[in-house]
Amino acid sequence: MKPLAHRCAKRLIQVLLVLLGTLAIGIAKAGGGTVVLVSMDGVRHDFLDAAPLPAMQRMQREGARAERLIPVYPSNTFPGHVSIATGTWPDVHGVIDNHFEDAERGVYRYEDDAEWIKAEPLWAAAERQGLPAAAYFWIGSETDWNGISARHRVSPFDPNRPEAKKVQQMLRWLRLPQAQRPRLIMSYWAGVDSVAHRTGPADPAVAEQLRLQDAALGQLLAGIDSLELWPTLTLLVLSDHGMTDTGQLIDAAAPLADAGVEARVLGSAVANVYLEDAQDLETAAAALATLKNVSVHRRDEIPAAWRLRHEGRTGDLVVTTVPPYVLTPPSNPLCALIPRRCLSPGGHGYPPDHPHMGGVLLALGRGVEAGARLPPAHQIDIAATVARLLNIDPPAHSEGTPIAGIGGSSHAGSD
DSSP: OHHHHHHHHHHHHHHHHHHHHHHHHHHHHHHOOEEEEEEETTOBGGGGGSSOOHHHHHHHHHSEEESOEEOOSSOOHHHHHHHHHHSSOHHHHOOOSSEEEETTTEEEESOOOGGGOOSOOHHHHHHHTTOOEEEESOTTOSSOBTTBOOSEEEOSOOTTOOHHHHHHHHHHHHTSOTTTSOSEEEEEEOTTHHHHHHHOTTSHHHHHHHHHHHHHHHHHHHHHHHHTOTTTEEEEEEOSOOOEEOOEEOOTHHHHHHTTOOEEEEESSEEEEEESSGGGHHHHHHHHTTSTTEEEEEGGGSOGGGOOOOTTTSOSEEEEEOTTEESSOOSOGGGSSSGGGGOOSEEOOSOTTSTTTOBOEEEEETTBOTTEEEOOEEGGGHHHHHHHHHTSOOOTTOOOOOOTTBSOTTTOTTO
């Protein structure tokens, strides 16, 4: 009897394992696993090598690291985050910079309202296809996009919210019953952006801030460990842009005023010039052309590769520069008398191929090979990569392609 009972028990265990495996495969194919996407603002790709960062080192050791993440142009926070979420370029999604004008809606300045976004973001694409999504401060997630919102979201944006609190909420979401649990979580973290602007990218304060961000990431990793979710979860950690030395002003508004042209100049590394009178176009272009270290483009002559020509939002003229120059003085009224004294020693927004504009991309978990080193990837490809991991269609306007080495068929586990 004992041998028979042993064989029966063994057979029962085998059947149960097969059933559990089949169930796991069915769940994974139905929902494609879970994706947690964390953005750390302003983390340049080589910052990871400048300080001991245990959590990020673990992600590199057990997961994958791209050489760098290439931003859109201008390499700024708002166009970057919207491009990451939509998988398309500023000329399509409409957020052409942190600060611009819309011919009908007026001034955009660090807006969180999803109505400004003209392309479908990831959380809306997930919800549209039946997957619960969660957003913690991702740009544009605080209001509904075309009537669709993330099932779980935190608002309004609070720049002083510590990352530890964000981690606590993200883990609470991951502990929810399966029917309520988000399959996509997107969260914006402070990164090193504010510190690097204030001190410059090489200051020790930047490395210290990154260590604090890494500690919070370590808490998130530990929480996912305790929930034993790695077989079905992929964590992506990225940044919107890098950082470089700045601090020299080219006041693009000054020659316009000298030429008697009324215009609004919005932007720093890339400036949109909105003319009060369109007949001043040639006069304005000639005045700006006298400036050194700048390029001046009429709206219809903007290089197609920049993907910046948006009807109703791009300026009559677009002026660009290179580090260490910026095109407009600080907006703080206290800086009006001596603007150069108020210029930040660190900045971004410059051409995506500048070596200091590249961000970071790390991946760990389902669909990621341990120790993988990936070539440079592009922000535009993140949405398609997340969609592949979730087993859903990319956002409606996405133009990117999934990143090789993250979620591909050879490493995707149950896919």
